[in-house]
């Protein structure tokens with residue numbers, strides 16, 4: 001029925017080499033992964049599993065095991081879906097890569113999480129600019145078993161559909177929220193700051209940098225502050241925002257954002273690396289726990 005999916009990543013256009021956006025839902029071509037693809041999965045999985053001990057949020061590490069993900073082979077979406085269906089009701093769908101915003105929001109609003117079916121090449125082990133299977137699956141899927149976080153993702157999708165109708169500026173604000181929570185969020189747990197953002201957990205370098213480096217700011221979660229804050233996609237983050245709990249995310253984002261967008265439209269954006277007087281700044285995330293800067 002379907003032709004064998006091809007990996008379409010970039011296309012040469014008058015804007016240069018740009019990622020291709022296709023909206024098709026693709027059955028995971030599991031049997032066609034090469035030995036090299038499984039080896040890439042194994043290498044990344046083993047490396048991250050080690051680095052994330054004592055760094056990732058407790059639920060992240062636990063859920064990897066609940067899914068039965070192992071380094072042995074690229075997981076089958078069908079197997080993961082059996083677990084998801086009977087816990088939080090999410091479903092993974094295979095896609096070619098990045099989706100147009102509205103398509104993406106619509107999937108999330110219906111508890112469908114799009115996962116890129118292909119995995120990076122061996123020469124891209126340490127860095128790839130687009131999300132691949134490792135980022136999407138290892139990075140995003142474990143927390144879909146966390147009930148509050150699973151609800152947050154769906155609510156975000158519904159909020160995206162709404163922001164899309166309001167306009168481009170609202171979308172910019174909302175996308176920053178996704179970036180600083182779902183992709184690059186930190187959470188304060190009993191034993192210190194921990195990672196829950198998928199962009200971090202799928203990167204060895206950033207997993208260490210975000211908690212241990214003195215370079216970035218670690219700032220307490222503040223919804224409006226986040227929606228004003230610009231971000232960089234080509235370097236480690238200059239600022240991470242720290243939540244107290246997944247419930248905090250749900251509660252803070254429950255109100256109608258329409259008046260928030262109007263308020264934000266009248267405010268300047270904040271550069272990625274700025275610290276404001278009103279920010280609650282944490283020191284490094286491990287070892288000395290989560291005392292405020294200057295308490296060390």
Ligand code: PHE
Pocket residue numbers: 152155156158159160162163177253254255256257258
């Ligand atoms: N409550 C938000 C709105 O009305 C939607 C939303 C939920 C946005 C969760 C982000 C996260 O627009």
Ligand code: CO
Pocket residue numbers: 131135136139140183198199
């Ligand atoms: Co992602």
